[in-house]
Amino acid sequence: MAAALVISALGLLGLVAFITALVAGGLAALAAVGGLLAMFVFLAAVVLSLVWLERKYLGRLQMRMGPMRVGPFGLLQPVADAAKLVLKEDVTPAWVDRWLFWTAPLLLFLPSYLLWVAVPFGPGLVLRDLDLGLLYIVALSVVGIVGILMAGWGSANKYGMLGSLRSAAQLVSYEVPVIIVALTVAMMAGSLNLSQIVEAQRPVPYAVVQPLALFLFLLAGLAEVGRTPFDIYHAESEVMGGPYVEYSGAHWAVFYLAEYVNTFLVAVMVTLLFLGGWKGPGLPPVLWFLLKAYLVVGFIFWFRGTFPRLRIDQLMALGWKALVPLSFVNLVLTSIYLFYGWPWWGMSLISLAILAALGYGIHRQAAARKPAITLVPAVEVRSAR
Amino acid sequence: MTPSLIALAFLAALALGGGLGVVISRNVVYAALFLLVSLGAVAGLYLLLLTEFLALVQVLIYGGAVVIVIVFALMLTRLQDFAKTRDHHQWPLGLAAALAVLGLLAATFVVFQPAVHPLQSTGIQELGNELFVRWALPFEIASLVLLVALIGALIISRADRGE
The missing domain is CATH 1.10.287 (Helix Hairpins)
Known part of the structure; x- marks a missing residue:
């Protein structure tokens, strides 16, 4: 055990030394580090804006004002929150497995930060324009699950344990539709390079050609980052924050940061894969890109304010019985469409028809079920008297 | 270096x-x-x-x-x-198997002297062509074997529960 640790530590040290040697060696490497730092600052700003937006938006949905006190319109509230979190006492419970407990937040955050290297924000505006960019992002986002498991197991808490087992089941399941839909888009574009995928959406964005794929990707993506209708692995009312239950202060903030960065990643991926990225008339490309991404973010918050949380069996059933088969059907349909060279509106019509049939089926099932409680608006009660 | x-x-x-x-x-x-x-x-x-x-x-x-x-x-x-994970009697067997694999690999290297190629990146297109056109049959057989293993595991785990 000790020997293995020493050898692994030596290997890691060597790797760090190698990277620093590269950094010291070339100006290009220095520029890369600068780019990474700039990306971190940008992401931190995005997270602050998302926190403010979410609290304001949810507040409005629930007919209250949201944060109002700190700064105009409560704009400085997220800054105050961040300062509070960093200054808070960082408690280490007595029974935790220290190694896993302290490395887990890093293992969750680092991959979700490093994958932004391959995300293009405009034509040529990308840290590294990887040819396998889509695969790189999908592959790195898997590593974070190990971080969540380590947090849950390492914190020696039954709620943490239950939450992390839930997260393993949920995230590994929903990975399948995400990857299959991403594959479909890559097939349409004929490339895994994100810039080329955006450029390939020339006559019409893929949201129009593949509405079903967009629907599947958005749902599975939300489940993959644990946004509210699918947040059963850290549901407050069931597992009290799940894997994060024993964390406090700055370390909890790292989890929080990773979660918002991942939420923004889903919005950005939807923008890149389906909404035509930075394409649009008039405005500069980066502005179009951010506009679309924030539109999707707004949709995600709206989704959160509208739907109640799923039960775990419902969640697994939705993943394996609905999203996985549908994504495969879509993959096969897309390959037929590409092989026979149909016009794009043919694919669009088929995709829409499946989506409409799906919606109708769900509606019929929901309508057939008798509600256990009947909710009557107060106005109608009054008028009935 | x-x-x-x-x-x-x-x-x-x-x-x-x-x-x-x-x-x-x-x-x-x-x-x-x-x-x-x-x-x-x-x-x-x-x-x-x-x-x-x-x-x-x-x-x-x-x-x-x-x-x-x-x-x-x-x-x-x-x-x-x-605490008891290491206390079992299989480790000589495991060691023998590991040494055998190492020996096989080393022997292959020594006997066949693999040619040294200059490093070059393979594009995903060439990879796809090789895998799905030239080596399509072995690829499909491999995936079939995996499928059989998957179904077998499912049946065995079901049989345990007496279903």
Whole structure:
């Protein structure tokens, strides 16, 4: 055990030394580090804006004002929150497995930060324009699950344990539709390079050609980052924050940061894969890109304010019985469409028809079920008297 | 000593140390995490060989696989069992098997003297053509074998419950 640790530590040290040697060696490497730092600052700003937006938006949905006190319109509230979190006492419970407990937040955050290297924000505006960019992002986002498991197991808490087992089941399941839909888009574009995928959406964005794929990707993506209708692995009312239950202060903030960065990643991926990225008339490309991404973010918050949380069996059933088969059907349909060279509106019509049939089926099932409680608006009660 | 040689040495050390950790750590969860370290180092080796696709697929597949391994380790063991994980009588057999594989690999290298090719990155297009056109039949057979194993595992686990 000790020997293995020493050898692994030596290997890691060597790797760090190698990277620093590269950094010291070339100006290009220095520029890369600068780019990474700039990306971190940008992401931190995005997270602050998302926190403010979410609290304001949810507040409005629930007919209250949201944060109002700190700064105009409560704009400085997220800054105050961040300062509070960093200054808070960082408690280490007595029974935790220290190694896993302290490395887990890093293992969750680092991959979700490093994958932004391959995300293009405009034509040529990308840290590294990887040819396998889509695969790189999908592959790195898997590593974070190990971080969540380590947090849950390492914190020696039954709620943490239950939450992390839930997260393993949920995230590994929903990975399948995400990857299959991403594959479909890559097939349409004929490339895994994100810039080329955006450029390939020339006559019409893929949201129009593949509405079903967009629907599947958005749902599975939300489940993959644990946004509210699918947040059963850290549901407050069931597992009290799940894997994060024993964390406090700055370390909890790292989890929080990773979660918002991942939420923004889903919005950005939807923008890149389906909404035509930075394409649009008039405005500069980066502005179009951010506009679309924030539109999707707004949709995600709206989704959160509208739907109640799923039960775990419902969640697994939705993943394996609905999203996985549908994504495969879509993959096969897309390959037929590409092989026979149909016009794009043919694919669009088929995709829409499946989506409409799906919606109708769900509606019929929901309508057939008798509600256990009947909710009557107060106005109608009054008028009935 | 070129930089890539240094990187190779350290990645190999990381892979070996991770592998050693899998074998000798008393804690099943630690063993699974050491497995991740080892497999990640192998992904790094693939990167050094300029096979980016293989490296990314390695991370994608084994990241999920390690998660599943941890879950099984937690479901099938108790904390009290951890102390006894190393007390079993199979280790001479395991050692023999490991040495045999090492011997086979070393012998192959010595006998056949593999030719040294200059490093070059293979595009994903060529990879796809090779895999799905030239080697399509072995590929399909391999996936069929995996499918059979999957269904077999399902049937065996169902039979245990008497269904």
